[in-house]
Each structure stands twice: as C-alpha cells, then as structure tokens.
Amino acid sequence: MIRVFRAWAGAPPMVFTVLLLSIFGVAMIYSAGVLNVPSPVTENIWQRQLIWFLLGIVAFTAVSQIPPRWIEWAALPAYVVGILFLMATLVIGTGAGTAAGVKSWISLGGFRFQPAEVAKIATILALARLISARREGLQNLRELVAPVALVALPLGLVILQPDLGTAMAFIGILFAMLYWGGTPAPLLILLASPGLGLILSYDTMVWSGYIIILTLSLFFYRYRLYLVESVAVVLANLAAGTVALPLWLSLADYQKNRLLVFLDSTVDPRGAGWQIIQSKVAIGSGGLLGKGFTQGTQKRLDFLPEQHTDFIFSVVGEELGFLGTSLVILAFAFILLRLVRLAARATDPFAGLVIFGIFGAWITHIFVNIGMTVGLVPITGIPLPFVSYGGSFLLMSWIALAVAVRVSQEA
C-alpha cells in the first residue's frame, strides 16, 4: 500500500494532467453518446471506457513497481512478442466498426486488443536498447540502417493490416528516437527525403527541381557523407519518384480520396469530403465558448463521423468552444514538454531514448488527430491519447506513461 502511495506521490505533475485528461475523455465519450437519434454504438460506451481507465490506473501503479532494469531486459523479448502478435494479426485479425475491412484486432476470449499498441511500446524499448548501446550517437547513414530496419519490420506489418495511422506513429517514434540518439538534423532530412520525393512526384517539374536541389545539397554536404551514402540517397529518391504512380494506383479509393480531399474538401462533399466538412462545421460553430456539454447539434444529429473515436476532438470543439480546445491543446503541450524535460534530465541514455520515443509516438497521435479534425492534416484513422474511445489504446498509453516515469526514476 505504501508502495502504491509512493508510486503516485512521487509522480510528476504530468501524470496528474494525464489523469485529468482521461477523466475528461470519459466525459466526452459520454457526451458522444448523447444523440437525438438512436445510437446503439455510442450510447453506453463511456462506462466501458471508465473501466479501461481504472484498469489503466492499476496498470500504471503496477508498472511503477517494476525495477527499471527489468524494463530494459524485457525490451528484446517484448519486441519479439510484439512482432509475433503483429504477424498473427495479419492471419487471425479482425476489423471493427467502421474499420471493418482491416485486420487490426485480435480477440482472445471475448477480450479484444490491438497488437500494434503493444508493438509500439516494444519497439520503443528495443530501439532504445539498440541506440543506447552506442555512446557516441548515430553519425552517418550506415549507422542508421539497423535502427531503421528495427522499426521497418513492425511498420511494414502494420501497413499490411492496413493501418496507416499507427504506421505514422511508428515513423514518429523512429525519427524522434534517431534525433534523441544524436543523429544530425541534415541526416534525418536525408532519411526523410525519399518520402518527400514521393509526395512531390505528383508534378514532374516540381519533382525534377527537388531532385536537383537534393543533389546539390548532397554535394555541399559531402564531407560528412560517404559517396556510397550520397548515391544511395539519390537512388532512393529516384526510386520513390518512380514508384509514386504505381503506389498511388495501389491505394484504396478511400485512401486516395482522403488525400485529395485534404487538398480540397469540396472535391466530394457528400463522400470523402463529408467527414472533414462536418467536423469543421462542428468545431467552427462551437465558437468561443461552445454550445455546452452534450449540447452539440452536429453531434446530436449524427452529422459527426466517428464522434467517439477519431473525431472526439470535434465534439470538444463544438461543445466547449475555443476555450475547451485551447485548454486541451495546452494540456497536451504541457505533457509533451514535460516528457522532453524528463528525457533531458535522464542521465541514462536508455531512459532518455524510451521517454523520447514515447514523446514521438504521442506527439504524432496528438498532432495528426487534432490536426485532421480542423483540416490541417489529411484524415487518418488515428486516436487521440487518453481522450478517444478505445480500451487497449488507453491501457497501453497509461502503461507507456508508467514506463516513462519509471525509467526516469532510475538514476
């Protein structure tokens, strides 16, 4: 009992912010179920979220008791288990709700969870071990091969599900941890360049210009790179430009539409543009102070898509107004800044990397989720930590928080 007390008494203020956010999340999920039309899906799910939240508290307390060394030792086995889970998901996985066509869930005796959530933590831990083994940090492209490969495996498995939202979280984790692992910023940019090349290839002229600029900058940056590396970067970019079209064609229609609609939401107002338009209407009509808790008309009349999961923040915007959204954004900013500070204070490189990996995952979730509700980023099925409905995600987020806090206390 004393240890439980200590786990909480010694917890940083960030934990209490998360606690408040989780309670706020349950409240918003309750509101998401208050509709003027029959809503069997969302009516009583707040109770389930509450149970998961309590489980999260228990998990947090439990993880806080584990010696940090155990966490470090568990990294590799956890990674292997995570990968196995992901592979299993592709075989026996099921979809759910509006994402019925994907294979993201595994059911175990009436209990359903997303293996990708486990894999995220496991990957963070494994990557932290890998990078922390090098005291000097990652200095060139060759040194990036192993970390990238370590993340690419679960990333690829997640894309196969397909779950682009979680895939983005993995990319966030990779870049955050490479950065914290001491990779110089230009190197990170080079790493990201094939991705950029992929996007820019929609226009041949723009893409050609980009390749020229890239080649020139490689030339000026040459003293830091091996020739092989420069050539590899250029080749990767050329390859990206080449596969762009087949890749685009291989996308499912809804994925293409989401990207097109991001560029112009009026392209298909009744179809793919629907979600973003309705979400913006909800948020915008909330105004400064909002329509009041549970009073959002867009939500009540079921205009909001996925109002309890991916678009929960639209409900926040409609019912609590700018006051509510800015407070929640500030709360998230506070948590993120505190994570960075926690990482900066960790003398142990492994601890710092784990914390920063969690930071990378969360900032991706937060920015992409909130950003998409207001049209800042394309729509991706990615939940908002602690607020969106989703049991295993909430539980794993609390465990991640506990891991971050626990490893930081090691020194």
Added chain:
Amino acid sequence: MRLDHPISRRSRAQGGFLVVAVLMGLLGVAFFRAQVLRSTDWVLQAESNRLRQLDVPAPRGTIFDRHDDVLADNVPGYAVVLLPDHRDTIRLRLERLRPHLGLTDARVDRLMEQARAYPRQPLTVKVNAPFVEVSVLEERKSEFPGLYLEMRPRRRYLAGEALAHVLGYLGEITPTELEESLYAQDSLDRYEAGTILGKDGMERQYEKTLQGRRGSRFVEVDVLGRIVGSFQGSAGKEAVPGGDIHLNIDSELQQWVHHIFPDSMRGAVVALNVEDGGVLALYSSPTFDPNDFVGGIAVGRWETLLSDPARPLFNRSVLGIYPPGSVWKLATAAIALDLGVIRPDETMPIPCTGGMQYGNRFSRCWNAEGHGYLDLLGAIRHSCNVYFYQLGLRVGLQRLLEKGTEIGFNQRCGIDLPSETQGLFPDDTTYWERTPRFGYRATEGEVMNLAIGQGPISQTPLKVAQFYLAIARDGSAPPPRLLKTEEPPEGGWSLDLSPEALEIMREGLRGVVRPGGTAYMASLEHWDLMGKTGTVQNPPNPDHAWFAGIAGPRGGAPEIVVVVIVEFGVSGSGVAAPLMAKTADFYLRRKHGIPVDSIQTLGEHYMTGTPAPWAATLTAAEGDREGDREGDPEGEGEGLPEGAGQGAWE
C-alpha cells in the same frame, strides 16, 4: 560529444521544445481561426445542415350560407411530403415509399419532374393520404428518411353535389395561372407552384379572400434527413387562415332542389330573393361532387366528367342559354307598359282565331281554336300568341330591341361567378343583316317572333329569373348576388311600371296556376303562386320545358322568384311548374314556420290521394271569361312561326 552529456541532452531537448511549440502552436492557430475568426460562417452552415424550413399550410376561409350554416370548411388531412434532397436520393425514397402509397410509374415520373423543377421545396408525394397509410408510415418513420407527414387542412363540401356549381372546386395552380397578374402580383405573395386555389364558383370568385397565408416553421433533421423535432430557436411564421364568406344561398333550399330535381333530367333551377335579388338557390343538373377534387381529382374521374355528354361540369343556370318562348311574353308586356303603348285593360283589335294574318304570312296561335278578344290579363293567362303579335307590332321592332337591350337581354346579369353567358338578343335592327343565319334586312314582322320569345333570342335561366324579379318587385331588378353583403348591390335596371300594371301582370300569372290555368296542378295550399310556362321546340329532340314563377304569402308581397328549365322536359306545366312550386313552397314554409311536407302541389295531393280542401278556395282568375277553352293539360303546345324555334340553347 557523448549522448548522456548534460549539454548535449539540453541542446537536443531544446529541439524537442521547439517541435512541441511549433506543432501545438499550429493547432492553436488553426482552432483560433476556425472557432473565433470564422465562427459565424460555420454557425450558419451548422444551421443549414440541420434545419429545414417547412410550410405551415393555412386553412381556407369557411363558406357559410344565409343562415350561417357551413357550406365548405376544412377537416384535418395528412399529406406525405419528402424534404428537399439530392435528386437521386429523392428517387430512391420515392421507390421505397411506392408500395406503401400505391404510386404509379406515371406519378413517380411526375414527382421527379417536380423535384427537378423545384429542388429546394419539399415535395408533396400524396395529399389526403388515407389514415391507414399514414399510420403505417408514422409507425415506421425511421425507415423513411426525409419523410414528413404534414397536417394539411382538407376542404370539405358539406352539401356535396347539391352546391357544386355554386361553390366550385379546388385545384393546384397551373403554370398559366402562375403568370396571371391576379396571382403573380398578389400583395401577400401567396401564390407559388403547388398552391391550391379555387378553380370555379365561389372558390374562384372569392379566391383572394378565402386563400390563407401559409406560415413556416423549422424542423431539425438528423444526418439521414429524418426529422428529429421542431426547432425552438426560430419562431418561424404563423399561418393566417383565409377569410370567411357568407352567401345568400339557402343551403337547405338548395339541397331540397337537388333532392326534387329528377336525377335523369338535365336542367337548372334559379331561386332569387325578391327583397334584394340575392340568390337563394342556383342549381344545375347533372352535377358533380366537388369533394372529388380535393387533393387532386383522379384522372379517370376527371375524364369521365369531361366526356359525359350531359356535361356535369357545365353550370346551366348561368352558362346555358335557351330560347325563352312563352316565359318571355311577360317581357313584351312589361316593355309595352313601360313605353305606355297600351293600357292594361285595353283589348287588342284583332281577335285570336287560331292565328293572325300579317302581310302575306299567317302566324298561328298555339290554340288553333283561337282565344277571341283578349286584354292583357287574359293574354298572359292564355299565353295567346295573337295578342302578343299585335303588342309587339305596336311596340315596334326598333323600340323592342332598344328596351330589351336596356334590360340587358344581350348582357350578363353580373352575378358574382367567374363566368356567365350573355343572353342572345338583337341589339338593333341591323342584327339580321349582320348574322349569317339570317342575312337579310329585318322586316317589321320580326317583332312578332320576338314578342313571343322566339327568333334570335336565347336567355340564361338566371336572366329570366332576374326579369321576373322585376315583376315581383316594383319593376326594378338588382343584379343577382351570391355573396351576402350589407349594402344592396349596385347596378341592375328598372322599368317604369305602375302598381296597377304590375298587379295586372301578376294576376295574369296567377291565373296560370288557378283552376282553368295550364299549371293549376302546381298550385299550393299556403302560398300565392304566380307563374308562366314555356315550352320550346327543340327538334329533333323533345321540347325544353320552362317555368318562371313568383310566390309569396297570400295577400302579401312576393318573396321568392323561381325559374326552372328542364331540358327535353316536354311540358312546362307538367314538369317544370311542379319543380318551381315545390321549391317555392319549401322556402316559404320554412321562412314562415310551417312544417315542410313532401306532398306540396295540388297534383301531388291528387296523385297520392291526399285530400286538398284548400283547393276549393282557389277561384279562377278575375276577368276570366266563361267557357274558357281549357282542355290541354299537357301544355300549351305553342305553334312556332316559320323561321323560329331553332332550339339553339347555347
């Protein structure tokens, strides 16, 4: 530098802080833009998302009769309406509603056309849907997005067929009507596509009064277009009911006329109130049920009405024109008296010997045995052609045409109905030259035909009634009105007739229904009845039968004028006169508090074997000569002079 060196950690942390600040700042700015700067736009869009404006139909004004009995009112009805949506969605919803409402292919196509033409207006799928259909849809509302069951007042005509021609009927505004300035420039802007308005009768005549002003209200719909509830935020607009109107019509009298008029016969009955010329009853047979038109008449029913050779939609009382025949002899008499060309007690120089020689032509009287010497009273009583030939000649063609025009035998009465046929009557002597049917210069002899109501003369029953109104009054005739007003109606005409002259004419008319008169069998127990029969040849068909009558309490002023025409009725005295008498009797009995009896005329007493002791008190008219040759109970059987009796009645 080693990764765990504090300075290295701090510099990397600064990068982390920067990323957080930039990304969260971006979100903050985006939300500030959406929720503070552009909020108004989004609020509007949220409203248009969820709010739909619906019309609140206004009930039409109620139509009352002279005793404040309701003739037409509104009862609650349900319309099945689809809220505006994309055309494909509407098509889909119509298909889904189809089996429940029994919509035909043609109907669905028409509705789709409407949805195309007015994409922003709710689409009325079915008006006056039966209760069963409405309750099924109401129960399963959630399965029919965009469906709206609208309470819509439904017109009800309580007297049904009896008053069809007076009240008219309703229908949807046509594209042509929409462009008429009457509706297009309505001060209250009440007319738009889909508006229901009066198409005929009172409904049309007083459309602007009866039409209400629709209101509007807002409802909230969910994402599927299902109505969730009414929106309290904006009050909308209250519907303003249409104005009521009160008619001169006596509903019970009208229904009585409908009841007694033989179903198989075509014809018309007009009853006017002597006091002010108000129309007490205006009936045309065959008739139709205006209730059939409520909510759109079935195509089959409409075609039946249109193709029926008896033309039930045709209001014979004001649109049909018939040669007046003998009933017009009174007009000749009145004109002669007005001009002062005869004294009432004056006897015509030429006695009736079954006909009269004028120029090289022998014009016959209906009675080949002849009437001998007659004064006006006797001439009216016996309907003697020879007397009226001479009277006509004495008036002269020119003056007869002038005076007849003044009375308006070639004009409309000006009744407040959307349409009225004007009578056919030459306005001057050039008429014969102008008209191809004649094509010759009029001779003075034409006046002989006209004097007995033949030749180029055709009148509506209403016009004949208006003329008899003048005889029942003091020689003046106001225009007959359906709408009850405080002030007497303007217009009309007046003849300069002395009370003595009027009394002589009335006495002549009285004789027709006294012993020895042709319509004696029509005489009534309680009332002073006067009238004139008319039988108009209509070859090759049977004759048309007229009876124009006046009735009132014995010894009192006349109170009602009734004109009856029965097409192919053969006998004015046998068919038309009893209808007139029964109409007048019904009205007067109720007016004077005498119980109504279905055995009314003397003829009915005889036929049913009911004693009629009162008949003994009826004496032959004053001045009737002894040995009056009466032996033709079938009617006058007037012989028509050559060139007359074309039987044109329209």
